[in-house]
Amino acid sequence: MAVDAKAVTGTSSSLRPRREREQELLVWPDLVFIEFIAAVVFTLAFVILSTVIDAPLLNEANLDITPNPSKAAWYLVSLQELLLHMHPALGGVIAPTFALIILAVIPYADRSNDGQGIWFGTPNAVKITLFSAAFASIFTVGMILYDQGRHVNVVTNIVQHADKDWQWPGYLAPFQNVRAIQTGWTWSVPVPEAAQLGPGEHDGALHWPEDFDHIPMPFNGTSGPDWMRWGPPDFLPGWLQALYWYDLNLNLPAFIVENFIPVVVMVGLPALLIVTMRKMGWVHTVRDGSIAIFTGMMVVYFILTIIGAGFRGAGQDLVLPWDVPHID
Amino acid sequence: MSVSEQPRGPKLTAWLYQKLFHNYVWRSIFRSGYPNTPRNQMLAIATNVFLHLHPTRLHKTHVKITHTYCLGGLTFFFFLSLTVTGVMLMFYYVPSPERAFSDVAALETNIRFGMLMRNLHRWMAHGMVISVFLHMMRVFYTGSYKPPREFNWLVGVILLTLTLALSFTGYLLPWDQLSIWAVTVGMNMAGTVPLMGQQTQFILLGGFEVGDDALIRFYTLHVIGLPLLAAIFMAVHFWRIRRDGGLARPL
Ligand code: HEM
Numbered sequence: 412m413a414v415d416a417k418a419v420t421g422t423s424s425s426l427r428p429r430r431e432r433e434q435e436l437l438v439w440p441d442l443v444f445i446e447f448i449a450a451v452v453f454t455l456a457f458v459i460l461s462t463v464i465d466a467p468l469l470n471e472a473n474l475d476i477t478p479n480p481s482k483a484a485w486y487l488v489s490l491q492e493l494l495l496h497m498h499p500a501l502g503g504v505i506a507p508t509f510a511l512i513i514l515a516v517i518p519y520a521d522r523s524n525d526g527q528g529i530w531f532g533t534p535n536a537v538k539i540t541l542f543s544a545a546f547a548s549i550f551t552v553g554m555i556l557y558d559q560g561r562h563v564n565v566v567t568n569i570v571q572h573a574d575k576d577w578q579w580p581g582y583l584a585p586f587q588n589v590r591a592i593q594t595g596w597t598w599s600v601p602v603p604e605a606a607q608l609g610p611g612e613h614d615g616a617l618h619w620p621e622d623f624d625h626i627p628m629p630f631n632g633t634s635g636p637d638w639m640r641w642g643p644p645d646f647l648p649g650w651l652q653a654l655y656w657y658d659l660n661l662n663l664p665a666f667i668v669e670n671f672i673p674v675v676v677m678v679g680l681p682a683l684l685i686v687t688m689r690k691m692g693w694v695h696t697v698r699d700g701s702i703a704i705f706t707g708m709m710v711v712y713f714i715l716t717i718i719g720a721g722f723r724g725a726g727q728d729l730v731l732p733w734d735v736p737h738i739d
Numbered sequence: 740m741s742v743s744e745q746p747r748g749p750k751l752t753a754w755l756y757q758k759l760f761h762n763y764v765w766r767s768i769f770r771s772g773y774p775n776t777p778r779n780q781m782l783a784i785a786t787n788v789f790l791h792l793h794p795t796r797l798h799k800t801h802v803k804i805t806h807t808y809c810l811g812g813l814t815f816f817f818f819l820s821l822t823v824t825g826v827m828l829m830f831y832y833v834p835s836p837e838r839a840f841s842d843v844a845a846l847e848t849n850i851r852f853g854m855l856m857r858n859l860h861r862w863m864a865h866g867m868v869i870s871v872f873l874h875m876m877r878v879f880y881t882g883s884y885k886p887p888r889e890f891n892w893l894v895g896v897i898l899l900t901l902t903l904a905l906s907f908t909g910y911l912l913p914w915d916q917l918s919i920w921a922v923t924v925g926m927n928m929a930g931t932v933p934l935m936g937q938q939t940q941f942i943l944l945g946g947f948e949v950g951d952d953a954l955i956r957f958y959t960l961h962v963i964g965l966p967l968l969a970a971i972f973m974a975v976h977f978w979r980i981r982r983d984g985g986l987a988r989p990l
Binding site for chain 1: 798799805843880913936949
């Protein structure tokens with residue numbers, strides 16, 4: 412039976428702190444009693460809570476009557492909030508999946524034993540935590556306010572005092588909210604006749620967005636010269652058909668708004684956070700970096716939950732908590 | 740048992756003690772005497788199937804409340820209490836669209852302590868989601884995922900997902916407007932995933948929208964599938980805490 416723990420686990424047994432018997436307590440009574448008291452206290456607290464506050468029960472389920480707003484459970488409301496700002500697959504599934512994967516790999520990235528087993532055990536841990544929390548809160552709240560676009564009315568009202576006919580200029584549409592890049596932003600670049608690709612009427616310019624919302628994917632079988640056109644790939648098994656982008660055209664403005672910008676933001680801001688704190692001389696180790704990322708993720712989750720649960724009214728409009736309609 | 744471990748005192752108490760805790764029946768159940776000596780205290784932990792999740796001794800920093808804030812233990816406590824209250828609710832609840840809503844409504848009106856059980860189950864479910872998040876944060880900020888505890892952190896992430904899944908599946912069961920629409924919102928997110936979203940959604944709902952098949956699927960997952968999985972992963976989690984040398988502390 413004698414198996415050498417070191418041989419089995421590689422290095423792990425050497426990572427254990429030495430056992431100091433004189434520092435040890437007996438589990439009975441020192442731990443068991445704490446557990447017992449905690450269990451009693453929480454049982455009592457929840458029994459009292461449950462006699463005072465009743466769990467909600469609304470009208471019977473009916474798929475024909477959609478409550479407005481209809482909300483996910485509170486711990487998923489943060490994802491629902493993301494859906495308002497990006498492609499549903501990205502906000503509802505892909506981003507949270509990546510978040511879980513990042514959580515899971517933290518210990519495999521941060522392998523040192525520095526600061527293990529005590530609260531904020533590395534020299535800069537507290538500073539990094541507070542700075543990351545502030546950074547994440549400011550950017551999250553800021554971007555949500557920007558995307559809601561209330562500032563457009565405010566600015567327009569103010570400027571109209573001076574100039575009654577003032578309108579938000581079209582070329583500044585991206586400053587209204589993200590979606591305006593796709594819907595409100597109009598510009599064109601002149602294109603010489605010779606450079607025109609494909610059929611269609613030539614008006615001497617490329618116009619945003621209408622000339623960019625139907626860009627054929629390469630080898631989609633329905634665009635380009637004759638030899639690149641073929642019928643639907645019926646002969647392939649179903650799952651391969653689903654993988655092949657037959658007849659798929661890219662809506663570039665929508666892609667930029669729903670996928671590209673959100674990904675840049677979700678990857679770029681954490682990167683910016685870490686680079687900034689490196690410049691400030693706070694982040695030195697992987698542990699420092701992971702504190703920043705973990706704190707950022709927790710704070711973003713928290714803020715999205717608060718905003719989604721408390722500040723989203725009918726039509727998922729941003730309103731004050733007391734204006735959120737009561738659903739029954 | 741050596742004489743020196745007998746508590747000292749007047750003869751009567753010694754006799755009473757002997758009768759109460761060293762009799763044949765007591766010994767058949769507990770094996771060790773009353774835990775008032777170090778030896779018996781350790782035996783009390785080691786010979787009891789429930790208590791032996793614990794080590795018999797532990798480092799004194801780990802019983803300080805501010806080290807763990809009891810959060811892992813609290814999560815486990817919530818899990819156990821949810822099992823108890825959940826079983827009670829199962830006596831009255833039939834997972835069919837015809838009965839689900841009225842069964843839950845009847846807890847309030849027709850069944851003694853029915854509302855209390857439902858409220859406890861509801862609030863403790865919220866409590867568990869909150870405490871599992873806080874527990875993860877305490878483990879992170881105390882750097883307790885560091886080697887050799889990497890794998891236990893991974894088990895923890897699985898437990899976090901299972902906790903959320905348990906809560907999500909339970910949300911549908913009252914079959915009111917809150918449940919059906921919350922689940923519809925959630926399932927629509929799954930449905931938008933490229934390539935496999937539609938299939939996943941169809942498998943989970945047993946159809947294209949939240950209906951009777953979805954109810955029985957969510958119910959089965961909620962009362963047996965996910966709790967079993969969670970219990971298995973918790974067993975691994977606790978086992979690994981012991982294997983990794985107890986809670987983390989500075990080298
Ligand atoms: C159902 C969910 C969970 C239960 C019941 C649970 C239970 C526990 C318990 C009782 C402990 C002992 C120390 C303490 O109470 O803090 C513990 C430690 C630990 N837990 Fe969890 N846990 C759960 C979820 C998680 C999650 C989500 C993570 C991380 C992602 C995690 C990672 C760990 C680690 C790494 C330890 C060892 C800590 C140390 O050595 O100090 N657990 N868990």
